[in-house]
Amino acid sequence: MSDTKRPLIKDPEPVAKALAGTLEPLVLNHRPRNKRQKVHGPPPPIPSRPRQCHFLSPSKNKYCTLTTKLGNKFCGEHSMHEVSSGAGSDNAQDGGEDGASARKRIPCPFDPSHTAWADDLKTHLYKCNARPRDNKAHFSLDINLALPRLESPVDPITMTEDVNLSIPSDNKAKRDLLAKLSQEQLLSLIKKIQSLHAKYVPSIRTLILDHPALDERKKMVKNIKHAHQQASLLGHMKRLNMLDDPTSCYLEFGAGRGELSNYLKVAVDDHGSSTFVLIDRTPSRNKFDSAILGLEEIKSLVKRYTIDIKDLVLAKVPELRRDVTATQRVPPVAAKQDTNTEADQSSQQEQEYLEKKPVVAMSKHLCGGATDLTLRCLTNYQQSERGQSLLPSPVKGILIALCCHQLCHHYMYPNQEFLKEIGISPEEFVYMTRMSSWAVSVNQTKAGAISTTDIGTGRTLANDDNSSTDSPAAQDDEHQVETDSELEELGSHIPALDFQARERLGQQCKRLLDIGRVRYLNENGFDAELVYYVDQETSLENLALMAVPTSSNQ
Incomplete structure (x- = not known):
């Protein structure tokens, strides 16, 4: 039998570095924990259940509940702690009486939260999901930050106003x-x-609207506060003519499960002509992506991007192009032509660049700095399209329900x-x-x-x-x-x-920070306003930022 076919990767450099031990392991969920440290009592007794893993979790002060192989003390997840010299274990190989040749599991160099066989590490590294990926065209590190982020702390007291630094x-x-x-x-x-x-x-006005797309949802759930919020947001989108063009590309920032896009799909009734792009920093379970596709013969174009908004270059997202549709989901390759002159090449690229869909950006409760990054992302896209786009305004509308200002950052x-x-x-x-x-x-x-x-x-x-x-x-x-x-x-x-x-x-x-956001959009070609879209009985964070292009840009 031949060896298992390994996946082909363009850049084997990460694998080579990992094998050489020069690649620093990725830090997963690296967030400061402010919780009080638990004080544990004495360790529990050794597990009495047959074939229960003997790994004692230091944080929970209890043993792992997974089942082990016959003759082993540790499960596959914690098999790195298995004593290699254990005679008669499944890990022992035929050639060594002392177990020196026993197979051993070691932490993965890419992600120490899981393990791999030491003698099969190279094969694992080629297919490991934690292997560093090549950055896509729509990725540009910190492109949407207002100020450069500091790598080392500084004393803010000694800062002067003209220094381009941040807290x-x-x-x-x-x-x-x-x-x-x-x-x-x-x-x-x-x-x-x-x-x-x-x-x-x-003064900020209160305008609570509704939309029939949520009528069935309100009948099905007991806690309907989320349905009220979604219905009012869709009502405001309809009021601002954001739902008129079914060929638009609807961007949901901080999408999570994509529930707002799901009901937007019902409100638009696009018959497969709309494009839905969902953007979130982390993957989510129980997603609505399949529901957004629809049940018709022609499915809507739905694309989810797992990326930090601070690194997103919206102009490079292929789903915004008009030649990427529900039936043609991959950008077509232009036919090879004799482009001997630079003028012909630039003209061809410019023609491809012009074909963009109108963009409608939305989000239900975009926490803290994510709102600021989204506004920068949209205005950067607006400026990149200015003078080249055939649309009066590449961004047709913005609607963001604001929240969690305590998570905002100066930079x-x-x-x-x-x-x-x-x-x-x-x-x-x-x-x-x-x-x-x-x-x-x-x-x-x-x-x-x-x-x-x-x-x-x-x-x-x-x-x-x-x-x-x-x-x-x-x-x-x-x-x-x-x-x-x-x-x-x-x-x-x-x-x-x-x-x-x-x-x-x-x-x-909160309102001072929000007014700065409104003025930022007004200075970049939008008519923006703040509206209380639900009452405080429904949500304490009941303010939404709404913007449409100025009359001169429509």
């Missing part, structure tokens, strides 16, 4: 930054935020000029994002509806329409957070900052 984004640096804040500094910053809010943030925020105009430094930006969590914080306790006064303004806060959190939505909302303990402790010791004042201040921080 470190790691949680430890932000906690250290909050620890330096005094009550006097906090009071001064609060007065500044309230003054800026009164000056720059206009991602698109409107750096607005921050300079209102005098918000990178350090103050961090405080604003942290205080914004007070608007939806779960660790604030409401003692009663006590009338509170704005610091330095004399305005009453008790009867604010956007400040109530005693509703069912406030008790069961997917965007509730726990504020930073340092900032929460500091704010609770200021008499003028009771529950309602902190909640109102969190809303003001």
Whole structure:
């Protein structure tokens, strides 16, 4: 029998480096954990169940429950801990009485979370799913960042306004930054935020709409708050004429399972003519991709990209081309012609470049900096198409339900000029994002509806329409957070900052950041506005950013 046919890869360099031991293992789910460390008791007794794995998990303080092979103490996942000299085990080979030639499993060089046979490592590396992939044409590292991201922390206190640097984004640096804040500094910053809010943030209207595409969904589920939000978003898309052209390409950023695109498919009734592109940083289970394809003979064109929005070059996504359709899902290769002159070659490339579909961007609750990255991604695409596209405006519409401003980062925020105009430094930006969590914080306790006064303004806060959190939505909302303990402790010791004042201040921080986003879109050829698309009984994060091209670009 011949050896198993190995998959052909264009670049064997990662495999060679891994075999040589020079490739650093990938770090999976590298996120700081702020949870309190558990204190474990004594280790449990050795498993009594026959053939139970003897691997003791240090984090859970219990044994693995998987079943082992006959004669082994460890399952296949933890077989690297198997003693190779164990006589009579399945790992022992015929040639060695002492078990020196026994097969051994070792951590994969690409991803240590799984193992491979040491004597068959090369074959495993060729087919390992964790093997580094070649970057696609639509990938460009950090292309949508507003400022270069710092690799090493710096002291934000020593920064000057003309230095093109940003506050470190790691949680430890932000906690250290909050620890330096005094009550006097906090009071001064609060007065500044309230003054800026009164000056720059206009009144925001409430417009709650509906769409029949969600009628059946509302009858099927008990908790219909998500259906209400999706129906209102689709209603606003219809109001802004984003659903008129069935040949459009609908981009869902932060798509997750793609549920919003699924009901958009019902609302558009495209008969296979629309294109749906779903973008998310991580893969998701129970996806709606097959439902979005539809049941008709001609399926809709559905493509999912697992990529960070900060690295996405929208102009290079092939599904945006008009010659990529439901029946022709791969860009056709141009016929070979005699293009002897450079003018003929550039003319052919330009003709291919012009054929793009109108783009409608949407998202239901795009958390924190993901919204800022999306706006930069869309405006970068708009600028790349300007002067070359046959469309009046390559981006036909934008609709993003906003949330989780505490996850925003200074180096991602698109409107750096607005921050300079209102005098918000990178350090103050961090405080604003942290205080914004007070608007939806779960660790604030409401003692009663006590009338509170704005610091330095004399305005009453008790009867604010956007400040109530005693509703069912406030008790069961997917965007509730726990504020930073340092900032929460500091704010609770200021008499003028009771529950309602902190909640109102969190809303003001959110709206200041949102107004900067609106002005950024207005400066890039859009008519943008903020609308409360549902009430706070449905969701605490009930604000949406909506934008269409200006009349001159339509």
